[in-house]
Amino acid sequence: MKIIVLNGSPKGIESATMQYILYIQKKFPQHELKILNIAQQIKKLENNEEKFKEIIDDVKNSDGVIWGFPLYVMLVPSQYKRFIELITERKKEVAFTDKYTAVLATSIHFYDHTAINYMNGICDDFEMKFVGSFSADMFDLMFPKKREQLIIFAENLFNAIENNLPTTRKNLPLVKQAFEYVPGNLGKEVARIDTNGKKVLIITDSVDRSTNLGKMIQQFQSCFSTEIEIINIYDLEIKGGCLGCIQCGYDNICVYKDKDEFTEFWSVKLESADILVFAGNIVDRYLSSRWKMVFDRSFFNGHIPTLRERQFGFLISGPLGQIANLRQIIESIAELQDSNLVDIITDEYADSKTIDSLIYNFGKNLIIFSNSGYKKPQTFLAVGGNKIFRDAVYGRMRFVFQADHRHYEEHGFYDFPHNDKYAKKMNEKFIPLTQNEKFRKVFYSVLKTEMIKPLKSVVDNPDK
Ligand SMILES: Cc1cc2nc3c(=O)[nH]c(=O)nc-3n(C[C@H](O)[C@H](O)[C@H](O)COP(=O)(O)O)c2cc1C
Incomplete structure (x- = not known):
């Protein structure tokens, strides 16, 4: 064979x-x-x-x-x-x-x-x-x-x-709709959004104004009272994809650093923005390979979240609703950067007015959340993912990813071994006591109320 x-x-x-x-x-x-x-x-x-x-x-x-x-x-x-x-x-x-x-x-x-x-x-x-x-x-x-x-x-x-055995199929074919987004005029009565000094940056792989994505970007920009900067990742000089050489592990310096514009783009342009709007067309079941190249090349930062505490948003053209896997990747990117994903706006609604209002509201929320410093709690996507990084950088990968290790040490990423004094005290006290059947009965009968006691005391004293 x-x-x-x-x-x-x-x-x-x-x-x-x-x-x-x-x-x-x-x-x-x-x-x-x-x-x-x-x-x-x-x-x-x-x-x-x-x-x-x-x-x-x-x-x-x-x-x-x-x-x-x-x-x-x-x-x-x-x-x-x-x-x-x-x-x-x-x-x-x-x-x-x-x-x-x-x-x-x-x-x-x-x-x-x-x-x-x-x-x-x-x-x-x-x-x-x-x-x-x-x-x-x-x-x-x-x-x-x-x-x-x-x-x-x-x-x-x-x-x-x-044996020519039958196989199962996991995914139905993607259904792409032929919808042309026609952005509406915002009109004088609609207040343009004030960025309040926040730096908003759009990064895209297409500015073509004949496409839905190009028009969505343009509409987004027109919602603001000041000009919103845009970077087309095709305009950047990027020599190639990540080579997997891992030389960056030592000091976060990519072998391409002085050979193309990528390091500067990431470390200067992206890192200086408060609000990042990523825009892209769906190509097969992800964004374009150009976008993938950008994410791969960002690996020169190792496992360090260099875009922390930002507001993230996505403008997407294509059938995202049919690709739950891609949505999860997008949500994970934001969470793992320790940033807040405000929203993902797509053209799937196939209704220009709806998309207009979503884009406007999206722009407003980006600024509101940036002003208030809001960040949704991380979910399993980052809580779980970060534990994998923590264990790898602490252990078997440390000699390669030394820059990560230094950063993790300095920024409290090593939250183990657990040194929770309260937990230690409770374990020492209750594990031996619960060996006794009589005690165990009482213990589990009061556990519900006892467990919420510390939370209740916060609720009872909301201004403390
Ligand atoms: C740029 C880059 C990105 C990586 N991303 C991931 C990842 O997302 N998840 C993961 O588990 N490992 C990741 N790795 C680790 C590689 O997948 C792993 O080392 C793999 O075994 C390398 O295989 P290869 O020697 O065949 O290239 C990444 C490595 C590099 C260089």
């Missing part, structure tokens, strides 16, 4: 993920696993149609496809996403249709689920037969029990292909 492995690591064969593939190859010598370094040669694939065609022909002539990639900022690396876009732009989906497929990703399990969901969606859109996914921790391969699971995963894929 011939399996094509589409390698999404910008590091090419020197990739952790590819070691998993090479291991499978050793265990199943009867099958051929042909690795194609997609992410590493994305520029070539983009500029040289013949090279791209060779990849497509390999896929066409294969019995199955493995999408193998490292997690990059909750998704696949931007270079890999660009490849996925090229398949659609060049109308080559048919090479993938009806092929058996599986996903193999490595990561530290930080938002690996969103990347897997994304790839599952892409495979469904290409009408592939999705057998399953295997999301390994980067170093799982070192453990015999984990290797056993990897072998079962591979066996299952080969078995599905050999």
